[in-house]
Amino acid sequence: MFDFVRKHSKVIAGPLFLLIILAFILVGVDGYKNMAAKGATVATIGNTKITQEEWDFAHKNEVDRLRTSVPNLDPKLLESDEARYTTLERLVREKVMAEAVQSAHMTTSNARLARELQQNPTIASLRKPDGTLDMERYRQLAASQGLTPEGFEARVRRDLSLMQVESAVTSTAFSPKALSDLALNAFFERREVQVLRFSPADYAAKINPSDADIEAYFQANTALFQSTETANVEYVVLDLDAVKKTVTVSEADLKSYFEQNANRLSAKEERRASHILINAPKDMPAADRAKAKERAQALLSQVRKAPESFAELAKKNSQDAGSAPRGGDLDFFGRGAMVKPFEEAAFAMKKGDISEVVESDFGFHIIKLVDIKGAKQPSFEEARASLEPELRTQLAQRKYAEIAESFTNGVYEQSDSLKPVADRLKLEVKTAANVQRQPLPGATGPLANAKLLEAIFNADSLEKKRNTEALELGANQLVSARVVSYSPARSLALNEVKAQVRERLVASRALEQAKKEGADKLAALQTNPGAVTFPAALTISRDAAQGLPGAVIDAALKANAAKLPAFVGTDVAGQGYAVVRVNKVLPRNAVEEAKGKQEQAQFAQWVAAAESSAYYESLKQRFKVQIKVPAPGAAKTATN
Incomplete structure (x- = not known):
């Protein structure tokens, strides 16, 4: 079929073109746009809809961004229901705040x-040694986010406008010292405890x-004892680096x-200048702008009288x-x-000149021209070192475009070998052994x-050992792979994993025994506080855990201290059980002034975040937000 289409492409092209024209006449361009925009509505903000396609596209961009910034991140986390729902919530928030x-x-x-943009450190890093903006790198920065420079700006x-709305709430958050002290002192309260671990x-x-116990446990938990499916593969990569090796650059x-x-x-030609700027944005009131200009004129008079004082006047x-x-x-x-x-x-200007007051969108400038660097034409030999790799890359890009189709056709037409x-x-x-469905930890490429x-x-690759289609994995990169051998997942026999089964069974029963004895001791203490001997006392708090697990700290601090000693028990996940005796409630240790101010500022941020969250919830009601997709947790609960 593929050969037929390729050989008779000119014959097929005519009728196909007529069909396309007819389709546009019947449906219209707008009709195609509407068809593309259609899809299940997953959320609404008033009359604004978020479609399934929009959600999928946003999540794909988020996954691509995270994979680029954190290459070793587990792909399962990115494609989980929770991760997808987080993307949807972010989309909804963006549209609500835009409203x-x-x-x-x-x-x-x-x-x-x-x-x-001038203050943005990322953009500042794109400046050349002479202080000018590297426009090519600026375009690359925007392109890395799927934008043009105009789209980036x-x-x-838009983000600055959103900040105006959010800062209107967060900047008014009020957190008096008495309130923060009350909350923080309670949060960092200390308690003297004794902990008995099981x-x-x-x-x-x-x-x-017994062997019968081991077999029974194995039969009840066969899913825990399976081999992972793996494949030994070979693959071929067509990318610019591979093509560059075949390119010859002649003199x-x-x-x-x-x-x-x-x-x-x-x-x-480049110029080096110094300036004194008096801020006066275009949207500044006319009277204030006039005052700024007067100040600039006064400074210019000082500069004229003592040109050598320019730098000092600029600093001040x-x-x-x-x-x-x-x-x-x-x-x-x-x-x-x-x-x-x-x-x-x-x-x-000429070198050494000082300008009149120059007006721009930023305000009023007094400019001193310090130096002039004239245009310079490098010789061929001077430019050679940078030109050769540049030309090689260009030739490789052209050649890549020519052979990409040959690569795609080749892996398809001779599908039984690469x-x-x-x-x-x-x-x-290239070859790789024991490849799994998910990337192995630390995998690259x-x-x-x-x-x-x-x-x-x-299934086609596994069963028929055919080449995969040529997949585009990145810019100027095509890859095709072929399965050489395949080992499916299978349930292991008991004799293969008997030691592992026994180990798991012993651990499970030991954990049950530890929890049972701990619960029994706690019950005895409720009726007879002296029934159990505890180890030495410790003073603990949330910022001084004394090496105790978080579950123990939480249980000790949540225990009702109305009547002491108080006894609580807690399950320590995978580590058994703990019984805690609370002897005393102690005030928080004194805090240094600097640390206290830092904590108060942190508490104020928490208050601001809470108010921002409450404001967002009110906006959701105001703009009638409806998320039509159940949250992952709610979906699981509904099916259980």
Whole structure:
């Protein structure tokens, strides 16, 4: 079928084109858009809907982001019902807050956006040594988030507007010292306790299960004793690195490339300037802006009288927090790096000149031109070191585009082996043993990709040992794999795992015995407080656990201290049981002033977060939010 389509593509193309035209006439472009937008509604915010497709797309982006930032993160966690539901809740929150911004008519001015971008440390890291912004890296930053530079700036503007709504609530959160002291002193209260531990290890030696016990436990828990399905695979990767190895860069090609890029390679004229800035955003009231200009004029007069004092005046008076400590120094910059009025003034000046007051969207500038770096054309030999890898990459990209189709067709047409396509394209056939359906801990490369693993463990791949289709796992990366041998999951025989079964059974019974004896001791203490001898007393609190498990600390601090001594028991997950005797309730230790202020600030943040959460809940009611998908926990409860 594939060969038929390929050989008769011109014959098929005509009728297919007519069908497409007819479909557009009958349905229309808008009809296609509507069809694409349709899908089950998973949540509503008033009249706004979130569809299943939108949810899936948002979760895919979130998974891709997390896999990039945390490569070793377990894929199961990313694709769990809980993770997907968290993405949906985030989507709903974004739309609710956007509705709040719109209803409150809150906007972010261009000046505010510009200040935020200037102060952003990530963007600051993209500046070149001369202080100018590396626009290519800036585009890459935006592209890594699936955005254009314009889209990135629009998102920052939206986030700033959202912050206005949220800060209106959190900034008014009120937490007086008396309230925080009351809460924190109760939270960090100390108690003198004695703890009696009942550990499974103390009972294990006394347990000696029979063969019949072991077999009965095995039969009841066969799911615990299974081998994992695995596959031994071979795979071939077509990517730029592989193609680069086959690319030869000739001297003639390199010289031609140098000539074609002469203008780009030449160093552009750059200027080094210092400035004194008096802030006056465009949206500042006219009267205030006039005062700012007067202040700038007064500073200019001082500079004119003593030009050598420029740096000192900049340190004391400039309102540009970035350059003021350096005496106003902005380092070297080229055209396009500064706002237009500033650039026009700086590039019209001579070395050593001091400008008049220059007005921009940020305020009023006094500029001193410190130095001029003229344009420079590098020689071929000077540019060679950077040009050769650049040209090799370009040639590899072109060649990749040419051979990607050959790779795709090759793994399909000769589906019983990867060697023919590897030999033809000079690629390496790699092998891997004991591959599982989920990436192994620490796995990297193609076999850490869930998409490829899913194709490997597809029924067709496992049963017929055919090549997987050519999968695009990243930019300029195609991979195909083939199962060489497969070992399915199976229930192990008792004789293979008898030692493990006995170990589990002994541990289970020892744990039961520890819990039973602990509960019995607690019951005896309720009627006779002196019935049990406890070890030495400890003073514990939430910030001084004395090596005790969290469950023991919680039980001790929650015990009713109205009548002392008080006795409580708690199950310590997997570690047996503990009986706690509470002897005294002690006040919290005195706190240093600095630490107390830090805790009070933390408590204020908790209060602000609680108020923000309450505000969001009120917005959900106001905008009639409905999440139509049950939360994972609720869904499980409903089915139990």
